[in-house]
Amino acid sequence: MTTKSSxxxxxxxxxxxxxxxxxxxxxxHNRGDVRSETREKIxxxxxxxxxxxxxxxxxxxxxxxxRLAVLIxxxxxxxxxxxxxxGIIKAADEIKSxxxxxxxxxxxxxxxxxxxxxxxxxxxxxxxxxxFNPVFREASFEFIELMEAKNIPFVYIDTFLEKSNCLAxxxxxxxxxxxxxxxxxxxxLPENGEVLIVKLANRKVISHHLKNREEGFIEFxxxxxxxxxxxxSLIIDLLDSNEPNQSLYTAFKTHPNINGIFVPNSRVFKVxxxxxxxxxxxxxxxxxxxxxxxxxxxxENVIDYIxxxxxxxxxxxxxxxxxxxxxxxxxxxxxxYSPIDIIIKENINYYNY
Amino acid sequence: MTTKSSxxxxxxxxxxxxxxxxxxxxxxHNRGDVRSETREKIxxxxxxxxxxxxxxxxxxxxxxxxRLAVLIxxxxxxxxxxxxxxGIIKAADEIKSxxxxxxxxxxxxxxxxxxxxxxxxxxxxxxxxxxFNPVFREASFEFIELMEAKNIPFVYIDTFLEKSNCLAxxxxxxxxxxxxxxxxxxxxLPENGEVLIVKLANRKVISHHLKNREEGFIEFxxxxxxxxxxxxSLIIDLLDSNEPNQSLYTAFKTHPNINGIFVPNSRVFKVxxxxxxxxxxxxxxxxxxxxxxxxxxxxENVIDYIxxxxxxxxxxxxxxxxxxxxxxxxxxxxxxYSPIDIIIKENINYYNY
Numbered sequence: 283m284t285t286k287s288s289x290x291x292x293x294x295x296x297x298x299x300x301x302x303x304x305x306x307x308x309x310x311h312n313r314g315d316v317r318s319e320t321r322e323k324i325x326x327x328x329x330x331x332x333x334x335x336x337x338x339x340x341x342x343x344x345x346x347x348x349r350l351a352v353l354i355x356x357x358x359x360x361x362x363x364x365x366x367x368x369g370i371i372k373a374a375d376e377i378k379s380x381x382x383x384x385x386x387x388x389x390x391x392x393x394x395x396x397x398x399x400x401x402x403x404x405x406x407x408x409x410x411x412x413x414f415n416p417v418f419r420e421a422s423f424e425f426i427e428l429m430e431a432k433n434i435p436f437v438y439i440d441t442f443l444e445k446s447n448c449l450a451x452x453x454x455x456x457x458x459x460x461x462x463x464x465x466x467x468x469x470x471l472p473e474n475g476e477v478l479i480v481k482l483a484n485r486k487v488i489s490h491h492l493k494n495r496e497e498g499f500i501e502f503x504x505x506x507x508x509x510x511x512x513x514x515s516l517i518i519d520l521l522d523s524n525e526p527n528q529s530l531y532t533a534f535k536t537h538p539n540i541n542g543i544f545v546p547n548s549r550v551f552k553v554x555x556x557x558x559x560x561x562x563x564x565x566x567x568x569x570x571x572x573x574x575x576x577x578x579x580x581x582e583n584v585i586d587y588i589x590x591x592x593x594x595x596x597x598x599x600x601x602x603x604x605x606x607x608x609x610x611x612x613x614x615x616x617x618x619y620s621p622i623d624i625i626i627k628e629n630i631n632y633y634n635y
Numbered sequence: 636m637t638t639k640s641s642x643x644x645x646x647x648x649x650x651x652x653x654x655x656x657x658x659x660x661x662x663x664h665n666r667g668d669v670r671s672e673t674r675e676k677i678x679x680x681x682x683x684x685x686x687x688x689x690x691x692x693x694x695x696x697x698x699x700x701x702r703l704a705v706l707i708x709x710x711x712x713x714x715x716x717x718x719x720x721x722g723i724i725k726a727a728d729e730i731k732s733x734x735x736x737x738x739x740x741x742x743x744x745x746x747x748x749x750x751x752x753x754x755x756x757x758x759x760x761x762x763x764x765x766x767f768n769p770v771f772r773e774a775s776f777e778f779i780e781l782m783e784a785k786n787i788p789f790v791y792i793d794t795f796l797e798k799s800n801c802l803a804x805x806x807x808x809x810x811x812x813x814x815x816x817x818x819x820x821x822x823x824l825p826e827n828g829e830v831l832i833v834k835l836a837n838r839k840v841i842s843h844h845l846k847n848r849e850e851g852f853i854e855f856x857x858x859x860x861x862x863x864x865x866x867x868s869l870i871i872d873l874l875d876s877n878e879p880n881q882s883l884y885t886a887f888k889t890h891p892n893i894n895g896i897f898v899p900n901s902r903v904f905k906v907x908x909x910x911x912x913x914x915x916x917x918x919x920x921x922x923x924x925x926x927x928x929x930x931x932x933x934x935e936n937v938i939d940y941i942x943x944x945x946x947x948x949x950x951x952x953x954x955x956x957x958x959x960x961x962x963x964x965x966x967x968x969x970x971x972y973s974p975i976d977i978i979i980k981e982n983i984n985y986y987n988y
Contacts (some may be wrong), residue, residue: 309803389896404690455985462982465980465981470823619984620985621976621982622981623974623982624978624979624982626818626857628814628815629974631972632808632973632974632975633974634813
């Protein structure tokens with residue numbers, strides 16, 4: 283098989299249009315005076331010949347500037363968000379030479395007022411497009427109405443809101459990821475296994491995401507006829523300094539035969555810490571996301587499985603989708619589910635984090 | 636956080652150099668006569684100001700053409716190779732406007748003479764760089780000597796040859812992927828499990844890759860103290876029309892308690908076919924690579940685990956590394972291990988294939 287170079291030269295365009303190379307160059311770079319008739323003729327030939335426009339030059343030529351806004355949880359409250367943020371910064375860096383700026387507005391993901399204030403602030407800046415994590419449903423729907431009224435395209439990151447007209451969504455299918463977790467545990471645990479589900483969140487504010495993961499997890503087990511596993515579910519406030527140790531101590535006291543733990547978010551290292559300190563590392567432990575704290579516990583065989591979701595890619599592609607739509611007028615895919623990566627000690631080194 | 640646009644205009648360069656915009660343009664596009672003194676002055680200013688050169692324009696300006704050659708196994712003999720090939724074609728398509736052509740030379744991966752003939756043919760075309768699958772070690776080392784004598788940079792794809800000075804390598808750590816497979820099976824199988832290792836290859840030509848995967852697999856089990864698993868290993872010639880059924884029939888007759896199967900390559904669907912026809916789908920079956928035949932058996936719960944390695948990315952990045960080195964003079968990473976993806980029925984839809 284041969285792939286041949288099929289370059290179209292400015293010279294060829296000039297010849298076909300019967301004008302000088304300089305004229306074609308001026309039209310392509312939108313520089314200097316060219317009669318509008320000639321300009322249109324050249325652009326028509328360019329189109330017919332399939333000349334690949336140089337996006338960089340095109341953007342410089344258009345002289346338009348674009349401002350994108352990103353609303354995501356503060357990574358000081360939740361270290362997970364460092365990862366999408368690094369992807370967002372990477373995208374911002376790539377598109378800055380296309381006259382496009384990206385502003386990140388962090389909010390407190392356990393405080394709806396913080397989210398609302400942040401959104402009001404963003405809308406005041408009149409951005410050309412918004413990437414946001416719609417963690418608060420009701421508030422999100424209110425702001426979606428405002429954005430739609432102003433024709434501001436928006437992209438969801440991490441969490442998906444059904445029945446809304448976003449430009450694109452980048453995140454994991456939360457329920458399905460819970461099913462993946464259940465499949466793994468169900469294959470390893472004995473038939474009469476006892477599973478502890480630990481939901482950790484500041485102020486016990488349980489996100490839609492976390493609920494969906496648990497739902498998928500339970501649903502999968504219920505579908506297995508032969509499985510007689512028992513489940514205990516805990517909600518723990520991470521802002522309480524006695525936690526999660528106090529609740530875990532009580533849970534193990536009441537259910538001494540627990541042999542599997544499912545933590546449906548990235549805070550699994552908090553549970554792993556308890557397991558390690560209390561010599562319970564033989565319990566099968568599954569959690570989410572490649573935070574460095576979790577990676578340490580995978581290396582030590584305290585956490586056995588991590589479900590990954592490539593958060594850097596979510597941040598990067600979320601911004602790029604908005605940019606491609608707004609600045610380059612490209613068609614953008616709406617649903618973009620991240621892979622549900624299964625990560626263990628033996629393959630962790632080959633995932634970027 | 637704010638990322639601001641920091642565009643440098645041709646106008647600014649012209650002002651600083653004390654020349655006209657046209658002169659800067661001529662230098663940047665290597666067009667028309669400019670005194671070499673002026674040219675150097677402008678290029679120095681461009682460098683100092685951190686002007687991002689437009690690679691497309693730069694390449695057009697250089698007027699150099701590059702020919703890259705790719706030697707990979709014929710996908711008619713082994714369907715796996717469709718996947719790296721599609722990545723190679725994608726890369727070829729992207730770089731063709733940079734005056735770079737990519738020629739793919741397929742060889743028969745179970746016939747060393749075919750590999751040698753293919754390589755001789757490639758070298759006659761005097762390519763600027765070569766991507767190849769060094770499946771035959773001795774022959775590869777001979778050709779490496781020839782390439783080094785001619786200063787032709789080369790990239791390995793899929794298989795790595797130690798003690799050789801390649802520009803880059805794109806593939807999976809084969810031994811480690813065997814350890815991942817062993818970890819999964821060891822957690823699910825009972826303590827006294829019986830594992831059948833099935834090596835399928837045309838003419839029983841066992842690649843280095845396949846050997847390394849088996850080695851990692853066995854090594855991991857040997858390190859587990861509590862494991863008393865038994866192993867049986869088969870080599871089956873796929874060109875024999877009675878196979879793999881005949882050998883599998885005998886194996887199950889001799890070892891009726893086999894409860895796990897490890898197939899260290901992409902032909903696992905051949906074994907799955909036997910398992911399905913003989914109602915042995917309760918046996919835990921693990922193989923490699925997302926061929927569509929394997930995907931069907933994952934959906935039907937006949938294959939339980941697939942180890943993936945993103946072959947499209949290997950092909951794509953293999954060609955791009957060569958292009959980046961040769962045409963764009965960029966620094967290229969030498970070791971590029973693919974992730975060892977763990978794929979099951981529940982997460983398969985989120986992997987691209």
